[in-house]
Amino acid sequence: MTTANLLVELFVEELPPKALQKLGDVFAGVLHSQLAAQGLAASDAQVTAYASPRRLAAHITGVLAAAPDRAVQHKLMPVAVGLKDGQPTPALLKKLAVLGAGPEAVAGLQRLADGKAEVLYLQSTARGSALAAGLQKALDEAIARLPIPKVMRYQLADGWSSVNFVRPAHGLVALHGSDVVGDVQALGLTAGRATHGHRFEARTEPVLLQSADTYAQQLQDEGAVIASFAERRAEIARQLAAAAAQLGGGVQPIEDEALLDEVTALVERPNVLVCAFEEEFLAVPQECLILTMKANQKYFPLLDAEGRLTHRFLIVSNISPQDPSAVVEGNERVVRPRLADAKFFFDQDRKKTLVSRVPLLDKVVYHNQLGTQGQRTERVRAIARAIGTQLFEALAERHDIDGTQDAEVVQDYLMTCVDNAALLAKTDLVTDMVGEFPELQGVMGAYYAVNDGLPDDVAFAIEDHYRPRFAGDALPRHNVGLVVALADKLETLVGMFGIGNLPTGDRDPFALRRHALGVIRMLIEKDMPLALPALLDAGAQAFGALIDAQAVAPLADFIYERLAGSLREQGYSAQEVEAVIALRPARLALVPQQLDAVRAFAALEQAPALAAANKRVGNILKKAEAEGPVDPHVNEELLREPAEKDLYAALTRFVPEADAQFERGDYTASLQTLAVLRAPVDAFFDDVMVNTDELALRLNRQGLLKRLHQAMNRVADLSRLAV
Known part of the structure; x- marks a missing residue:
């Protein structure tokens, strides 16, 4: 078979710059895939995409002048339907005629088993596509599948016809080696070898391409264009x-x-x-x-x-x-x-202070169901005050607030900064600079806050409350900014969920996924001692009767789903993530430590058996609790079997130590301490009947399992580790 390299170029008016690279890659990729599907190019052929402001082109190596013929097997019908007493039935002859075969083909039909029946098959040869026909099909498909941002309709040279394309096309090149692939057409153009170089600096006009392989060099030398x-x-x-x-x-x-x-x-x-x-x-x-x-x-x-x-x-x-x-x-x-x-x-x-601009926010619509930016500002202030109170009290308890000053004075100062920053955070939206450059919102607010003589904590918070704006973006620098950023994102999340404006698979106009990930990142990466349920509750309270509080319930699930996805992207296994997220941890800042503990526990020899036992315990308790809650207290006098006595003794000995380690935040040690329970747990299930007919005994054994289950699943739901 004759092979040569193929060059296809579509010369057009200036293409949309932000879409150019993608247009070039798709044009070349679809051309190659379509030619490969027709047997005209190898699947591993080298494909080079070219894209300049006025051209899309592709160079594909080793393209055949004609695809090889190929054997085709046509399934006809069951033998019982197609043949009667060895003779073809009318149905079989009609089917053969549709495929271009006559009665003489009956003798050559194959009989192959298809389930319980024998089926007739016709073997034939399909002629391979000629390059001209195959390229025409590939080019049509490539043009149809271009990710064009906006199509325009324009008239062709004949004055009557019109076509739709991203920009008017003025030239088409199709070269197989040094030969023009004849009869290939697109957008009212017929393929040739002439293209055009730079509008003002081309040495020759037009540029007559010698072959597919000289395309890039000729354009650079004669056309003053770097095509790639x-x-x-x-x-x-x-x-x-x-x-x-x-x-x-x-x-x-x-x-x-x-x-x-x-x-x-x-x-x-x-x-x-x-x-x-x-x-x-x-x-x-x-x-x-x-x-x-x-x-x-x-x-x-x-x-x-x-x-x-x-x-x-x-x-x-x-x-x-x-x-x-x-x-x-x-x-x-x-x-x-x-x-x-x-x-x-x-x-x-700078002639007007930010404070003087606050009333103007009442004239800026935020959302038709949620009011103005002024109303939104008041909600953000309320949420920020609630978060600030929780945060600064927790920081004072663990001495993370400057100990050289009176803690109450520092907290009062920080709360004042939080309230001022939340009040002024959106005021730069009504400035001339942000009106001209919306991308500068927050940034200009910080400059104007400094101009107004406000503290740096307020200025930084105004700028930082939009952070993180995207994946990998920096987080707010200081606690005041963190509080206002959390409040701002929670207000958006709670408000949109509260009115049922949820993201779909392909639409998220209010960037709720990004806001949720921002909340997650701040809580975890800044080790914030805040509980997610309390944050969501503060958000819901700020809206009052404006939203349906029940509609906010799915928001927690939404955040945990984003958290799970983020953790998997960081390299944690699906089992590890599920084990921790199943408990819906209130403090997200502790999740990385819990995951590390689960990973260390899973590496222990005892882990598989304990995970399986934990799953079994969970199933037993689930059935038992269908009739009412199980009391985890154990009556020692009702412990009869040695195995249940040994399990109770092990729990009594090791659970207090594991609990103390858990309270200190040493989750890895806590789980490893509990790993010693494997032997008594295995013995319990081997020797003890839990659901015995004797009610008091059954309830006592269920209580023992309840106590085991509570002890084992404080860090994570270990049953999720069971294979």
Whole structure:
């Protein structure tokens, strides 16, 4: 079979930059998978995707000119239906005719067993697809399956027809080796070998491709285009680093992978240039300047060795003139009004205090069922006060509040900060700066709080109460910020669950999953001595009659589900996680210690037997408790069998020690202490009948098992470890 490398390119108008890389990968991937499915390409063929602002292309190695013929087996019908006295029935002849075979094929039919019956099969040969036909099918499928953000409809050159695509297409290339794959069409275009290079800097126009393998090199040499997204991205990163290095002083371009991807999708021939703006703009918070340069202009701000913004920035131009001064001056002229706007917003916002903006929140709708941002602020304040009271009292008890001062004074100060931060946390939503740049909410609130002379604890809390914003984001820095962040997220969770606005499999418009994970991370990673039920109760009380308190009940399950998923992602086994989460631990901060204890216990020789016994005990008690609660107290006088006496003695001896270790937080030692119960537990189940007919004896033995079950399952539900 003749093989050669295949190149397919679709030349279009400027593609959406944020979708470009994915469009290129999908285009190449679907082309290859469709050709492989037709036998025209190997499943392990090397596939190279190309994507530039005006093209999607794919290079696939070892593509056949025609797929090999293949044997096909057609199941016809049972022998009893198809043959009567050795002769074909009308039903069989009709079936053969549909498959293109005549009566002469009857003699060659195979008889194969299919269950209890024999079935007739027809063996035939299917001709392999020619490349032109196979590529047409693959190309149609690749275009249909592109993840296009928004389709546009445009008219073709004939003036009558129209097609739907992401952008108007103007060229199609299909080369098998050096030969054009004839008759392949798409979007009103017929395949050829001509493509186009850079709009202004191409050496030849059009670029006539010699073969599939010369595509990238010809585009670079003749068309002044780097076709590969990855190579273009690497070249931009290299030029950015080189330009910063030439400036010296440890200056570095800001790291932003999303911005680098977007700029890569905007240029065909990158050329990095250094620009500057007036240093007076550095008086504006650098977050504002960085955001306006990145979001509006796609520039790369330069930071000094300490991470402070400098007055220089880098641009990625799509042209490379001999004298770049006009390009530099043009970009400096364009960015100046943007920075001036930021400075104006900042200066204007500072003329009003955050406190004076609080009434304006009553005019901002939060949710049609949950009221305004002003009402929401009052709920967050109530939740924050409840959390702060719990937290600071617990910290004072374990001496985590500065011991050099009076504890009550410190607590009063922190509670005042909590209340002020919760009151002012959303006020920057009604500032000009955040109105222009919503991404700066919280950040600008902190700057304005400092401008108003508020304590750093309040300013930090205003900025940090949105944290963590995403997976891996930093947590609030101090306790005041932690309290307000918890209150803010709990208000959202409780409120949305309270009105039945729950996330679905593919929709979570209020980011409830992210909020739940944020609550989990803060409680665990900051070792907060807070109980989840108390937090949820504080959240529900803040809403009063506005929500259905019963509708909030599933919220706890939702949080434990997110916790279980997070723990599995961290490497804990499903059994370990289930064992701990089954107890619905109130203090999430202790969960990692419980998991470590379960893992250590599971490694013990006694663990499998004790887990199985624990499961058996649970089943016995479940049946017994269907008739009423089981009393865990044991009457020693009713202990008759040696095995039950030995188990009771072991419990009496070792459970107090295990309980003391549990109370100290040494969960691993607690479980290992209880591991010695294996022998008396095994003997008990071998020698003692629990559900005896004698009522007093039965209740006493159930009580003994209840006591065992309570002792064994304080750290985790060990029955979940049973195989």
